Amino acid sequence: MSRTIHLALHPYGVGGPGQHGLWKDPRVAKNASIDIGYYIKQAQAAEHALFDALFVVDSQFINATYPSHYLNRLEPLTLLSAVATHTRHIGLVGTASSTYNSPFNLARRFASLDHISGGRAGWNVVTSFDTGTSRNFGLDEHLDYATRYGRALEFVQVARGLWDSYEDDAFPADVARGVFLDPAKLHELNHEGEHFKVAGPLNLSRSPQGQPVIFQAGVSEEGRDLAAQVAEGIYAPGGSLEQAQEYYADIKRRTASYGRDPEHIKIFIHGGPVVAATDEAARRREREIFDEDNDFDRNLALLGRSFGAYDFSGHDLDAPFPDVAHLAEKGGRTGASKLIERARAENLTLRQVAESVSEFRRSPFVGAPDTVADTIEKWFDAGTFDGINLAFRTDDDLELFVDGVVPILQKRGLFRTEYAADTLRGNLGLPVPANRHTHGPAPAGSTGP
Amino acid sequence: MSRTIHLALHPYGVGGPGQHGLWKDPRVAKNASIDIGYYIKQAQAAEHALFDALFVVDSQFINATYPSHYLNRLEPLTLLSAVATHTRHIGLVGTASSTYNSPFNLARRFASLDHISGGRAGWNVVTSFDTGTSRNFGLDEHLDYATRYGRALEFVQVARGLWDSYEDDAFPADVARGVFLDPAKLHELNHEGEHFKVAGPLNLSRSPQGQPVIFQAGVSEEGRDLAAQVAEGIYAPGGSLEQAQEYYADIKRRTASYGRDPEHIKIFIHGGPVVAATDEAARRREREIFDEDNDFDRNLALLGRSFGAYDFSGHDLDAPFPDVAHLAEKGGRTGASKLIERARAENLTLRQVAESVSEFRRSPFVGAPDTVADTIEKWFDAGTFDGINLAFRTDDDLELFVDGVVPILQKRGLFRTEYAADTLRGNLGLPVPANRHTHGPAPAGSTGP
Numbered sequence: 001m002s003r004t005i006h007l008a009l010h011p012y013g014v015g016g017p018g019q020h021g022l023w024k025d026p027r028v029a030k031n032a033s034i035d036i037g038y039y040i041k042q043a044q045a046a047e048h049a050l051f052d053a054l055f056v057v058d059s060q061f062i063n064a065t066y067p068s069h070y071l072n073r074l075e076p077l078t079l080l081s082a083v084a085t086h087t088r089h090i091g092l093v094g095t096a097s098s099t100y101n102s103p104f105n106l107a108r109r110f111a112s113l114d115h116i117s118g119g120r121a122g123w124n125v126v127t128s129f130d131t132g133t134s135r136n137f138g139l140d141e142h143l144d145y146a147t148r149y150g151r152a153l154e155f156v157q158v159a160r161g162l163w164d165s166y167e168d169d170a171f172p173a174d175v176a177r178g179v180f181l182d183p184a185k186l187h188e189l190n191h192e193g194e195h196f197k198v199a200g201p202l203n204l205s206r207s208p209q210g211q212p213v214i215f216q217a218g219v220s221e222e223g224r225d226l227a228a229q230v231a232e233g234i235y236a237p238g239g240s241l242e243q244a245q246e247y248y249a250d251i252k253r254r255t256a257s258y259g260r261d262p263e264h265i266k267i268f269i270h271g272g273p274v275v276a277a278t279d280e281a282a283r284r285r286e287r288e289i290f291d292e293d294n295d296f297d298r299n300l301a302l303l304g305r306s307f308g309a310y311d312f313s314g315h316d317l318d319a320p321f322p323d324v325a326h327l328a329e330k331g332g333r334t335g336a337s338k339l340i341e342r343a344r345a346e347n348l349t350l351r352q353v354a355e356s357v358s359e360f361r362r363s364p365f366v367g368a369p370d371t372v373a374d375t376i377e378k379w380f381d382a383g384t385f386d387g388i389n390l391a392f393r394t395d396d397d398l399e400l401f402v403d404g405v406v407p408i409l410q411k412r413g414l415f416r417t418e419y420a421a422d423t424l425r426g427n428l429g430l431p432v433p434a435n436r437h438t439h440g441p442a443p444a445g446s447t448g449p
Numbered sequence: 450m451s452r453t454i455h456l457a458l459h460p461y462g463v464g465g466p467g468q469h470g471l472w473k474d475p476r477v478a479k480n481a482s483i484d485i486g487y488y489i490k491q492a493q494a495a496e497h498a499l500f501d502a503l504f505v506v507d508s509q510f511i512n513a514t515y516p517s518h519y520l521n522r523l524e525p526l527t528l529l530s531a532v533a534t535h536t537r538h539i540g541l542v543g544t545a546s547s548t549y550n551s552p553f554n555l556a557r558r559f560a561s562l563d564h565i566s567g568g569r570a571g572w573n574v575v576t577s578f579d580t581g582t583s584r585n586f587g588l589d590e591h592l593d594y595a596t597r598y599g600r601a602l603e604f605v606q607v608a609r610g611l612w613d614s615y616e617d618d619a620f621p622a623d624v625a626r627g628v629f630l631d632p633a634k635l636h637e638l639n640h641e642g643e644h645f646k647v648a649g650p651l652n653l654s655r656s657p658q659g660q661p662v663i664f665q666a667g668v669s670e671e672g673r674d675l676a677a678q679v680a681e682g683i684y685a686p687g688g689s690l691e692q693a694q695e696y697y698a699d700i701k702r703r704t705a706s707y708g709r710d711p712e713h714i715k716i717f718i719h720g721g722p723v724v725a726a727t728d729e730a731a732r733r734r735e736r737e738i739f740d741e742d743n744d745f746d747r748n749l750a751l752l753g754r755s756f757g758a759y760d761f762s763g764h765d766l767d768a769p770f771p772d773v774a775h776l777a778e779k780g781g782r783t784g785a786s787k788l789i790e791r792a793r794a795e796n797l798t799l800r801q802v803a804e805s806v807s808e809f810r811r812s813p814f815v816g817a818p819d820t821v822a823d824t825i826e827k828w829f830d831a832g833t834f835d836g837i838n839l840a841f842r843t844d845d846d847l848e849l850f851v852d853g854v855v856p857i858l859q860k861r862g863l864f865r866t867e868y869a870a871d872t873l874r875g876n877l878g879l880p881v882p883a884n885r886h887t888h889g890p891a892p893a894g895s896t897g898p
Contacts, residue, residue, distance in 0.1 A: 014629070023622060023629050030622040034654065036534060036565045060553060062652045064632035071630055072620065072654045075561035081530040082565050085485060104509060104585040105550065112524035116485045116531050135648035136553040171521065173472060173479040180463070180472050181520055183513035199584035203511045205483065205521045 005380055005414050006387030006428060007406075008053040008093070008268055009046040009398075011039060013069040016057070017302050018357075019393065021292035023068045027394040033073040036082050043083045045395070046090055049402040050416050052427050053091030053122060055215075055235070055268075055389050056080060060100055060137075061130040063309060065301030077109050084117035091424030093122035093215055093233070098155035099148050100128055100137045103198055107159035110212040111204045119208030119423035123159075124215040124235065125226075127152050131308035142308070149222035151195040156214055156230045158198050161189040163211045164435045165201035187437050209425045210432040218251075219335065228254035231265055232430050235389055238269045241364070244384035266428050269379075271388040273365035275372055275400040282367045289393065299357045306336040317351040369404030376405070377414060454829055454863050455836030455877060456855075457502040457542070457717055458495035458847075460488060462518040465506070466751050467806075468842065470741035472517045476843040482522040485531050492532045494844070495539055498851040499865050501876050502540030502571060504664075504684070504717075504838050505529060509549055509586075510579040512758060514750030526558045533566035540873030542571035542664055542682070547604035548597050549577055549586045552647055556608035559661045560653045568657030568872035572608075573664040573684065574675075576601050580757035591757070598671035600644040605663055605679045607647050610638040612660040613884045614650035636886050658874045659881040667700075668784065677703030680714055681879050684838055687718040690813070693833035715877050718828075720837040722814035724821055724849040731816045738842065748806045755785040766800040818853030825854070826863060 013033030015022030022028055032038045043054045056076040064071075076094035084092055092113065096106055106123075114121035127148035134142040143151070170185035189200030217235040218227035227234050228251060236247055252262040274289065276282035297313075304310040307327035315322050321343035328336035343353050364379065365372045365388075379385065392398040409415040421427050462482030464471030471477055481487040492503045505525040513520075525543030533541055541562065545555055555572075563570035576597035583591040592600070619634035638649030666684040667676035676683050677700060685696055701711035723738065725731035746762075753759040756776035764771050770792035777785035792802050813828065814821045814837075828834065841847040858864040870876050 024624045024627070026624075030620070034564050040534070060557075060652065062650065064630060064635050068629045071635075071652060072615070073652065074564060075557050075653070078526055078530040078558055078561040078565060081527040082534050085489070085531050085535065100551070101554065102549070102586055108509075108524050109527055112527040115483050115523060116527060132648070135646070137551055138646040140646075166521070171479070175473045175475075178473070180517045181513060186513050186520075197584070197587040197589075199581070201511065203509065203520060203522065204524070 003413065004416060005376065005385075005409060006053075006266055006268065007049075007051045007415065008055045008091075008387060008389045009042060009051050010055045010057065010270075010389050010391040011042045012391050012393065013038070013073060015293075016067045016069045017305075019069075019293050020067060020295040020298040022393055024292070025394060027396060033069045036074065036079065039074070039079055039083050040086045041395075042398075043087050043090055043092075045398060045402070047087050049406055050419060051090060051390075052387065053093045053120075053424060054080070054083065055093045055124070056095060057124070058095035058097075058126070059130055059133070060097060060128060061133040061135075061309070063132070065298070065304070067298070067302070077113060080121070081113055081116050084113065084120065087120075088118075089120075089419040089422055089427070091120045091122055091213070091427065092117055093124055093213070093424075095124040095126055097128040097133070098125050098152040099143055100133060101155075103155050103158040103196055104162065104200075104202070106155075107162040108202055108204055110159070111163055111202065111207045114207030114209055114212050115204070119425070121207070121209065122213040122215050122233065122424055124217065124233075125152055125156060125231075126217060130305065145220070145222055147195075149226055153226055153229060154193045154195045158189070158191050158193070158196050160211055160433070161191055161436075162198070162200050162202040163206060164437060165189065166205040167435050167438045168206055170205065185437070206435060209423050210435065213424050213428065213430060224251060224254060227251060227265070228260070229258050233266045233387075233428065234268060236267050236269045236385065238271075238364075241379060241382060241384060244269055244379065245382055248384050264430055266386040266430070268387040268389040269385040270363075270391070271365050272363040272391045272393075273372055273397075273401050273405070274363060275365075275367070275369060275397065275404055277368060279367040279371050282371075286363075286366050294355075296351075296354065300354045303339075303354050303357050306339065312350060312354070315350050317354075318349050321348055321350050321353050369400075369408060372401075372405045373408035373412070376409065377412065380414065452862065453865060454825065454834075454858060455502075455715055455717065456498075456500045456864065457504045457540075457836060457838045458491060458500050459504045459506065459719075459838050459840040460491045461840050461842065462487070462522055464742075465516045465518045466754075468518075468742050469516060469744040469747040471842055473741070474843060476845060482518045485523065485528065488523070488528055488532050489535045490844075491847075492536050492539055492541075494847060494851070496536050498855055499868060500539060500839075501836065502542045502569075502873060503529070503532065504542045504573070505544060506573070507544035507546075507575070508579055508582070509546060509577060510582040510584075510758070512581070514747070515754070516747070516751070526562060529570070530562055530565050533562065533569065536569075537567075538569075538868040538871055538876070540569045540571055540662070540876065541566055542573055542662070542873075544573040544575055546577040546582070547574050547601040548592055549582060550604075552604050552607040552645055553611065553649075553651070555604075556611040557651055557653055559608070560612055560651065560656045563656030563658055563661045564653070568874070570656070570658065571662035571664050571682065571873055573666065573682075574601055574605060574680075575666060579754060594669070594671055596644075598669075598675055602675055602678060603642045603644045607638070607640050607642070607645050609660055609882070610640055610885075611647070611649050611651040612655065613886060614638065615654040616884050616887045617655055619654065634886075655884060658872050659884065662873050662877065662879060673700060673703060676700060676714070677709070678707050682715045682836075682877065683717060685716050685718045685834065687720075687813075690828060690831060690833060693718055693828065694831055697833050713879055715835040715879070717836040717838040718834040719812075719840070720814050721812040721840045721842075722821055722846075722850050722854070723812060724814075724816070724818060724846065724853055726817060728816040728820050731820075735812075735815050743804075745800075745803065749803045752788075752803050752806050755788065761799060761803070764799050766803075767798050770797055770799050770802050818849075818857060821850070821854045822857035822861070825858065826861065829863065 080092040131142035167185040215233040216227040216231035218224045274286045529541040580591035616634035664682040665676040665680035667673045723735045
């Protein structure tokens with residue numbers, strides 16, 4: 001296991017789940033989530049701090065109960081393309097659904113971002129757990145778990161096939177011979193699978209990374225298996241240290257079981273650090289944040305999101321958690337089933353379950369800079385992550401971490417003091433995939449014109 | 450009719466149809482079509498010259514016989530998002546297919562570009578005429594003309610419905626009252642049509658233009674009718690002065706027949722001006738360009754593109770043009786039917802038809818700066834266009850036009866001397882559409898946060 005920690009920045013905008021009150025903070029611009037200037041500044045701050053990546057989450061369904069940031073935010077690929085030309089080193093990871101996109105278009109957009117950014121594109125593959133999404137794409141019913149994950153696996157395989165359409169030396173652009181393209185180095189894919197038929201070739205050459213980096217956020221069995229098969233990065237659920245250890249070991253084991261090097265899948269846990277001058281001040285601030293964000297109605301709506309945007313408000317709040325297992329099957333991520341299990345095991349009321357929702361992402365990294373650095377090191381040494389996906393409420397919080405914690409991590413040799421590469425693969429220590437049509441090792445550098 | 454000409458720039462990259470030899474020009478970077486720096490410079494040069502828009506064409510199918518620029522180019526929306534933050538006034542028009550995209554995703558991406566650019570996004574709606582495109586999207590057969598155009602019309606209607614999801618004042622973001630969104634100002638679309646079922650709402654607020662500007666390139670009956678119903682800009686076929694007059698009058702008449710103001714559809718003809726110090730030098734240069742680009746095999750392949758990537762190379766070149774009318778129906782644009790008609794009427798051989806292909810876009814604007822300005826004025830006064838979509842082979846050619854012709858047009862009051870607005874609508878003189886859910890006039894400015 002590498003002794004270097006990877007850090008990513010997940011911009012909150014005006015606030016997602018568990019940050020219902022964030023938009024009220026006077027330091028948060030009310031239009032942050034649709035202001036490209038906000039994202040450029042976030043990316044530049046993260047790059048200044050030598051972070052590996054900017055990580056942009058996404059979804060394709062809302063109703064009026066959804067968190068502020070979800071209601072009104074820029075689309076990740078247009079956002080990251082705009083950010084790309086204002087940064088030089090930081091990776092640009094965008095979330096896109098394999099359920100509600102087509103492989104040709106999406107593979108092309110990520111390859112385009114990889115060209116635009118000079119090799120810094122990453123794709124966070126999600127299968128869309130909001131059941132309502134289906135109705136934005138002409139389907140009455142959301143695809144079930146197995147179909148969505150089967151489709152996701154095949155989608156990534158097709159995308160990778162399309163990304164290999166051109167060999168790296170396909171474009172001699174030889175004026176003397178009058179040859180721009182060597183047609184023997186352009187390959188059709190002719191994929192025919194269970195979910196997709198895609199002929200190819202892609203109308204875009206291999207990008208500087210060979211292929212954009214694949215991220216995934218696998219929680220369920222299907223998700224973990226998908227990640228182990230194709231992911232090179234994971235946005236992990238976190239939880240307690242023991243839960244994170246179990247997840248980390250499980251993913252690395254599964255990855256090896258698919259014949260892959262477990263070093264080639266980097267596991268990021270969520271971290272919303274609360275850093276202050278003293279441990280006590282940090283704990284006080286954490287309590288304040290919790291109080292600010294603990295909006296019961298919002299939490300009830302958020303709870304509903306895990307059950308297909310189900311409206312729980314008609315139920316008796318103080319009766320036992322209702323029987324909604326049937327709703328968890330299609331839309332809900334594993335969280336939904338786990339909630340039901342826990343509600344039964346602990347005999348919780350609907351109110352108690354809803355109140356627990358905003359605590360899901362309580363950060364282990366709370367305290368003075370030394371304390372936070374110690375905790376990070378402890379968790380890292382315990383085999384819980386390769387990287388942390390950091391989210392900050394305000395620029396002040398980002399600064400407290402970058403100025404306070406990062407130098408300690410650097411002093412301990414746990415974090416880089418300069419970028420090793422200009423590509424996301426390079427900084428994550430991931431290999432450039434060889435083109436399937438090319439014999440011999442793939443060159444590490446750029447493609448032909 | 451407004452006395453002001455609109456100008457757009459259509460970047461050629463390493464060369465599309467009719468510019469087969471362009472990549473060999475030492476002034477053209479071999480990677481221009483995948484270099485975001487090239488596009489940023491083109492946009493900045495066009496903005497410096499006060500042009501209305503950068504116009505990026507696109508397609509989603511290639512084979513090795515396709516023009517150099519088609520083989521390997523950036524995807525328009527990622528490209529334009531990157532360009533957006535390096536420009537301030539120029540419109541950003543991207544081509545995207547209504548046949549091979551879904552309304553929710555595409556509407557969102559264009560709205561996102563409109564937010565990122567501060568109100569400069571335009572969507573050139575195409576239906577994809579390369580029949581092979583279908584095989585990149587899981588279909589054995591390309592959709593036929595009528596279906597594609599019916600789908601295009603409904604697609605634009607759905608997109609516009611989604612763009613109106615939020616009223617302009619939907620986000621009070623009122624900290625005192627604790628109200629970020631006013632839920633009464635968020636509207637579901639619940640569209641159920643022949644081609645699409647889309648519930649909405651879109652997860653993005655109205656953009657600075659209210660709605661991105663719709664462009665179209667209607668040549669056929671179906672295309673002209675679609676344009677007249679929904680387009681606010683057209684990339685017209687051009688041809689002779691008489692043909693352009695007929696087209697212009699026809700589109701304006703059709704637009705009025707749909708109850709629309711004919712001033713609210715701006716017709717751009719293609720112009721690849723050849724400017725030189727003298728008329729004779731320009732004509733000589735035009736001949737050179739023609740000779741450079743007149744690659745018979747490429748033209749034969751290009752001809753095939755209008756007939757579903759049909760391979761004509763097995764036919765006798767000197768026999769009468771073969772009977773390929775059945776191939777023109779699905780994939781070919783109207784050009785295909787027109788070619789067949791002309792071949793029959795003039796009794797042309799396959800060789801003669803193929804040789805004619807590279808001349809389709811011969812520019813009327815050839816000569817010394819004064820001559821070109823005269824011709825532009827003559828064509829404009831003759832009612833052939835509202836704007837010209839200019840394409841230049843090299844930066845030298847762009848400069849010759851901008852430094853030579855533009856000042857003459859300005860002196861004659863035919864072209865702006867400063868931008869009137871920071872939005873594409875503003876510069877084109879197009880109204881900001883009122884939100885369908887809002888009573889009273891829509892504010893011209895920006896949306897809520």
